[in-house]
Amino acid sequence: MSDKATSKYRAPALEKGLDVLELLATAKSPMTLSQISARLDRSVSELFRMVQVLEIRGYVGMSASGEGFELTNKLFSLGISRGPSQNLLASALPLMQTLSDQTRQACHLAIASDDRMVVIARIEAPGDVGFSVRVGYQRPLAHSTSGLLIYAFQKPKIREQWRALLKPGLSPDEWATFEAQAEKALAQGHFSAPSSYIDGITDISCPVINDVGVVAALTMPWIHIEDGITLDDALVRLKATAKTLSKTLGG
Template sequence: MSEKDYTVPALQKGLRILEMFDSNCRALSQVEMAQRLGVSASSIYRIVQTLTSMGYLSKIGTNTYALGTQVVSRGFSYLASREIVEVAAPFITRLRDSTSLSSHVGVCDGAEVLYVFRALALQRVSVNVPVGTRFPLHTTAMGRALLLGTTSAELQTQLQGQRLDGYPKPAPQTMPELIALCEKERAQGWTRHYSDHSTALAVPIRNFTGQVIAAINISGPDPIMNAEGVTETLLSELKQTASDIMRQVGGI
């Protein structure tokens, strides 16, 4: 079977439609899209409607379309995560080296935290979350650190329709419980979460406007993380690392 037999024509057409838009071509009618593809307008109707319903196209007039917000938001999210990884990587690695504990970088993607970088712990017993892993925001220290820049009203809007229960405690099980915890963590400027005999501490990374654009954490086994005086020491190093990263991205 040849390689072309594995292609999906409808997906191919959808992607080619998105590629038609650039700085010189900001709007197209369905007929114009079809002409560029060399097909009939009726044959791409369902493709255009699907792209529109998913936010990748936006209908701006009678049968006229422009790129939708999903293209922009996904693109900027990707670029932002790439930039923060490039900036944060040496500082996160230094933090790992000085503490011998796992350290990660995460960014917000909807109602989830996406892990975009990790520095593996040097010790044999460690907590290492693979890059690309996603968790609901409210279930991890780094996820809630990403929420430190939101008000209670914004938090409810962001997580509207998301089920909070069903995750192991101490993750908040209800919205009032989550709001109360986030208010406490917002006041102290850092977050902590216990899970599977491990503890994680996290702080946000802010840009020059004060907006939270990422979060970093330190995580390790409970006996190490919760030893007397260790939390204060680790928080000091974590906050210093965040400050170093924020200086590089023009943060405050």
């Protein structure tokens, strides 16, 4: 397509809005309007109304600390409300609820998005004690149980592509450990490890597989509860639930 044809279909206002959304999506902390304008090399006055509209429509919001703007979960919610993600959720949620009721533990479902894992569904523990993560929560694939599990069960060609994406962010020793853990997870059909985020929690994760390959990780942040289910028994039930969900999806 020629430059003339390309410019014919440009929408400057839309491009500004997309630039703001993409910037905030990659930001590690909230950003003020001045910081946004500096990063995008645009004037504050040029972006003021754009950010205001995005805030009114619910795509961005002021952080709880009041230090700047951040993305809301609206784009994420729109994304999982259609197509394969919606089918996955419709099949998973009843099974996850049963699992949580049986084990008195929370559980969540995570998928891969670029080099991160994203939680798309959760069920809170039915009792007074439990730990759960919010829908939309993200962590780097290489630094999460769910991410490692999803990587481990990818087909070789896909793993090779992911390797090129993930390996540069880790030291040689960290990558060797990650690969060894992935191979272990693949061999035993699950992955279990103490949480690297909160002491006292053991994350156990199993793959959810459809007719194409692994699509998600079903993960339980297991906590010891007096007279509660043991870690081994929780793993048995988690595996059974992931297997049932996989069969439902054609895996």
